[in-house]
Amino acid sequence: MRRTRQAKEAVAQVLAILHDYLGLLHGLVSIIAAPQPRMLRVVAIHTSSRLVAKAAEEVRYRRGEGVMGHVLEHSESVMLERVSLAPRFLDRLALYDPESPFIAVPIKGPEDDTIGVLAAQPDGRKDVSLPERAHFLEIVANLLSQTVHLMAKLAGSRCTTSERDEPRGNVRTQHGIENMMIGSTPSMRRVFEQIRQVARWDSTVLVLGESGTGKELIASAIHCNSPRARCPLVRLNCSSLPETLLESELFGHEKGAFTGAVKQRKGRFEQADGGTLFLDEIGEISPTFQAKLLRVLQEGEFERVGGNQTVRVNVRIVAATNRDLESEVKKGNFREDLYYRLNVMPIQAPPLRERLADIPELARFLLDKLSAQQERSLDITDCAIEVLKKHHWPGNVRELENCLERSSIMSENGVITRNVLSLAGLDDGGSPSLADDGTLDDRERLIAALEQAGWVKAKAARLLGMTPRQVAYRIQTLNICMQKI
Numbered sequence: 001m002r003r004t005r006q007a008k009e010a011v012a013q014v015l016a017i018l019h020d021y022l023g024l025l026h027g028l029v030s031i032i033a034a035p036q037p038r039m040l041r042v043v044a045i046h047t048s049s050r051l052v053a054k055a056a057e058e059v060r061y062r063r064g065e066g067v068m069g070h071v072l073e074h075s076e077s078v079m080l081e082r083v084s085l086a087p088r089f090l091d092r093l094a095l096y097d098p099e100s101p102f103i104a105v106p107i108k109g110p111e112d113d114t115i116g117v118l119a120a121q122p123d124g125r126k127d128v129s130l131p132e133r134a135h136f137l138e139i140v141a142n143l144l145s146q147t148v149h150l151m152a153k154l155a156g157s158r159c160t161t162s163e164r165d166e167p168r169g170n171v172r173t174q175h176g177i178e179n180m181m182i183g184s185t186p187s188m189r190r191v192f193e194q195i196r197q198v199a200r201w202d203s204t205v206l207v208l209g210e211s212g213t214g215k216e217l218i219a220s221a222i223h224c225n226s227p228r229a230r231c232p233l234v235r236l237n238c239s240s241l242p243e244t245l246l247e248s249e250l251f252g253h254e255k256g257a258f259t260g261a262v263k264q265r266k267g268r269f270e271q272a273d274g275g276t277l278f279l280d281e282i283g284e285i286s287p288t289f290q291a292k293l294l295r296v297l298q299e300g301e302f303e304r305v306g307g308n309q310t311v312r313v314n315v316r317i318v319a320a321t322n323r324d325l326e327s328e329v330k331k332g333n334f335r336e337d338l339y340y341r342l343n344v345m346p347i348q349a350p351p352l353r354e355r356l357a358d359i360p361e362l363a364r365f366l367l368d369k370l371s372a373q374q375e376r377s378l379d380i381t382d383c384a385i386e387v388l389k390k391h392h393w394p395g396n397v398r399e400l401e402n403c404l405e406r407s408s409i410m411s412e413n414g415v416i417t418r419n420v421l422s423l424a425g426l427d428d429g430g431s432p433s434l435a436d437d438g439t440l441d442d443r444e445r446l447i448a449a450l451e452q453a454g455w456v457k458a459k460a461a462r463l464l465g466m467t468p469r470q471v472a473y474r475i476q477t478l479n480i481c482m483q484k485i
Helices: 001-020 050-056 066-074 130-165 169-174 187-200 215-224 245-250 288-299 325-331 338-342 358-372 380-388 396-410 418-423 442-452 457-464 468-479
Strands: 025-031 034-043 060-062 078-080 102-108 113-120 205-208 235-236 276-280 302-304 311-312 318-319 344-349
Touching: 001 025, 001 034, 001 130, 001 442, 025 102, 025 235, 034 050, 034 066, 034 113, 060 066, 060 288, 066 078, 066 113, 078 130, 102 130, 113 130, 130 380, 187 215, 187 344, 205 215, 215 235, 215 276, 215 318, 245 288, 276 338, 288 302, 288 338, 325 338, 358 380, 358 396, 380 442, 396 418, 418 442, 442 457, 457 468
Parallel strands: 205 318, 205 344, 235 276, 276 318
Antiparallel strands: 025 034, 025 113, 034 060, 078 102, 102 113, 302 311
16 A cells, blocks of 8 residues: 555656646546456546546546547557547546647556556647657656556555455446446536445435436446445336236235236345335336335335235335426326435436537447447447437437447448448438538548548548648648548
8 A cells, every 4th residue: 555655646746747847737647457457547637626636536448448548559649739629538527628739648568568548738828849748748658657567566466355355345346337337528427426425325316317318327336336236236117017017026926816826926125125126117107006115115014915914125216217207296197205205316317418528438338339249340430420429319328329239230341430320320411511611620521531532541632622741641630540441
């Protein structure tokens, strides 16, 4: 612990010097997460905000995800002329100026493998070229390499001890919020913070939100980060069963309670004893069943169908609905006392159209899942990402996932382009015009030309009425990742 603290203090001092004297602001160092070699975690950041510093401890970047993940995967420095021009940039801490440049460089280990990333935002007011600053940061990264290697080594040994001695802590590491849910917009950060706050207690949680917004994922995150994580998480969709079967499903039944009940059966409440019961679409249950459910929530006891023996359980309830329960109470469709019993800690799952900035990160996360299922590499172009960001997404994340799966099937080579999205049924509002008519910014027009030219610079130059040298320069200054299609 002492050596780790000393190493972090040394890194923090370097970041402070970069910030205060050299115009390299908000320096950040991340290293490979010990149990997950394909993920970066932030270990040091220079900021005056304690809230940002604390939030940084929870930040993770998967290999290939965002600018930091790109540096880890390709072991190459990245220079951005302007943060706002880079769709891959993930400002999870809301710390960096979108109109200023940004640099991230790899930190190499003793075997020349990338073990971390050093990043900072150059002060745009200082008259120093971006390549010069990037070269300077690479020198600093080399000087920090031994210290960062020590931190990674100590973190690895600490992880091994934790896995052996603290099994519950290991469960929480594997099922951390950042590993289960994707998003860095303010609305999602608010959801993450609510999950962290409520997970420690046994209070009933009501998750509100449209269909497809990830309400079940929120329930899973609450359970897996709670003291009940080692006990069962039992799920039930209340809208999928009629009232008679719903009662048996939740409370269980005795042998002979009805035709077909050939033996005693425990219900979902008993199955979840000691753990968490997730009741999805709670707004769909009938008024009669609402009264029965209210008793269980108040007393923690019930009788199985066809029985008279009282069963007591210790269950944490997480309910979810896409209905406005407050309006349903006013209309008399939902019991007021049950509503207040459920609405102890409400969490609102934001619709995808209100967090479009999360789409690049979400899309690549979902493509990683599809890559594993299809056993091939999948990628998506920046132009295709821009098309996704312009869609309204009435079906939210579920619709996005279905769209990407269709598109991956339509793509022969595994690269999802604007044209592939169109073939998959997503209206992109028309293909982009390559003429400089002011409707597209320089970056999007250049990407569209490159895609149309099969990523051949000379062909793209002819389409744009430019020289190949001009195209090459813009590719570098606009930080466009060249790819083969």
